[in-house]
Amino acid sequence: MMPALGNDRTETLRDALTRHLVAEGTIHDLDVAAAFRTVPRHLFIPHVPLEIAYADDVVLMKRNQAGVAISSVSQPSIVALMLEQAEIRPGDRVLEIGSGGYNAALLRELTGPEGSVTTIDIDADVTERARALLDQAGYDDVRVVQADGEYGVPEGAPYDRIVVTVTAWDVPTAWVDQLRPGGRIVVPLRVRGQTRSIAFDRVEGHLESRSTTLCGFVCMQGAGANYERLVPIAGDEVSVCFDEDQEIDAHPFDGVLDQPRHQTWSSVVVNREEPLLDLNLWLASTLPGYCVLSGERTGVTPTPRGGAAAVATRDSVAYLTCRRVRRTPSSFVELGISSHGPDGRDLADRMVDQLRIWDTHHRRGPGPAFQVHAVGDEPPPGFQIARRHSYITVSWAA
Ligand SMILES: C[S@@+](CC[C@H](N)C(=O)[O-])C[C@H]1O[C@@H](n2cnc3c(N)ncnc32)[C@H](O)[C@@H]1O
Missing domain, CATH: 3.30.310 (TATA-Binding Protein)
Incomplete structure (x- = not known):
């Protein structure tokens, strides 16, 4: 993919942001670094000065009537951590839940010409803006869908990767069903008041965690809200x-x-x-x-x-x-x-x-492991959290 615009100043800022993320140990994967050096983040947040566009900060895009943040362009370090967790490879078919444009463009860089990216958002303002900005930035082959991401996008399934960029309390059956066997979903899962981005692999119809990292996102709206x-x-x-x-x-x-x-x-x-x-x-x-x-x-x-x-x-x-x-x-x-x-x-x-x-x-152990089984399946031993669609099992190795 080639970004539509670029000049020395934005390239320098992009390079500095990428170097910072590599130096602090957030980015290890050379392909993720290359994507960060390529995608013009400022085009997805045209209302902020360049210095802010290339700072390692979230940019708030929308609040609801109560003043609560409901949409943002995510902080680059969180985006990078989740892309590292997702281990996206050329040719992958990827579904992003929660749009904005920037992360979809990074995903498009990582999937390459043989792959594909679909991004879905519940908010029409967000999808309209994402569509327009992706087109302007040269990523017109990203598919943008406006609907409740709780149900995924069945038309594009099966996906090799699903990247959820909104806080979820549950892993809806649709997400597991739309992931190919062996595929990976990265999801900011909120459990007992804490949100971790967890990379799960689909193993025989259930999910097993591979890595977790602390993160924060705006909360899911629609059918998956309010837990x-x-x-x-x-x-x-x-x-x-x-x-x-x-x-x-x-x-x-x-x-x-x-x-x-x-x-x-x-x-x-x-x-x-x-x-x-x-x-x-x-x-x-x-x-x-x-x-x-x-x-x-x-x-x-x-x-x-x-x-x-x-x-x-x-x-x-x-x-x-x-x-x-x-x-x-x-x-x-x-x-x-x-x-x-x-x-x-x-x-x-x-x-x-x-x-x-x-x-x-x-305290000095590997930390908790997570499994997700659909309601109706037999969950493994461990601490069970019963959600609407699934059981989340937390287990601890000493
Ligand atoms: C943090 S923003 C996404 C950031 C984006 N991925 C980026 O490139 O920076 C979270 C988005 O999730 C969306 N969202 C909330 N609930 C949703 C749902 N049920 N289905 C799809 N999108 C949802 C919000 O409208 C918001 O735009």
Whole structure:
């Protein structure tokens, strides 16, 4: 493919962005690097200055009436990570779910003249813009479809690769059915309040994870939307978030934080920079009533951005916190649990037990593996999350 436009300035900026992504270890694949050097990102976001078009930043394109972001041109490093995960080869037939134009053009570079790219978006504004910008940039052979991506694009199936660029809570049956056996789907899957881009291979009708990486995307609209429930526990200030499949009985009442606080420490020390995503999923895998606490209130230990791992019953809540460790660099903290309510101490003890098990057996391990089986199939042993179309199984090797 050849981009329609290019000049020294944009080529220099593209080269600098690519070098940055290679230097920070995001891009390893030479073909992905070549695609980043070729596709003129600025043509897909013509309303922003060139410096912003070639910064490693997301560019917001649309908000809904409530002010929530619903469409964006994704951050180059996330795009690159997902392309690396997808391992696209010349000749591949690729379906992208969630359009914008830029990633579809990168995919078109990677699939080459023998391959094909179809991109689908639920929003007509997005598909109209993507169609026009892809044409202008010289990628007029990318197929753009306006419909709910929950159902895939059956006319183009089977696909060698499906790349989902919108946060999903489930893997709809259509996506698995439209993937060829041995094919790969890369999907930002949201499980218990955290989003990971997971590369799954289709193995005998189910999916097995090959790699995972932290990411963030706008949320799926349409038939696949709304799998989370926010429950206020201190008016508008603090809430806990549960997934759709969790027992409603576990919801604590609004006001639970007004009960006296109990504090327990675990002796587990971590560096503040250490990502605790796996710890949170370990707690979710092992503790009934797991939820994510977010918000701020005086007297409540500040919670990390993205929320704190928590466990709740009807009248109690316990949540992950930390404190500075004396005589160590300031970045080291000890993990502990704050709790409120009559079950608080018990919940805190159970969380601390699991913190220690994670520290001993999983903290330096390979992390969780994921499998996806259609509802009706026999899922393997492990922590099961029941979605509308599938069971997501999380398993841990020590
Ligand atoms: C992060 S943007 C996609 C970015 C794009 N791939 C790029 O090249 O930068 C996510 C898109 O997903 C779309 N979307 C949300 N729900 C969808 C659904 N059910 N089916 C298809 N697209 C959907 C939104 O309209 C939004 O444009």
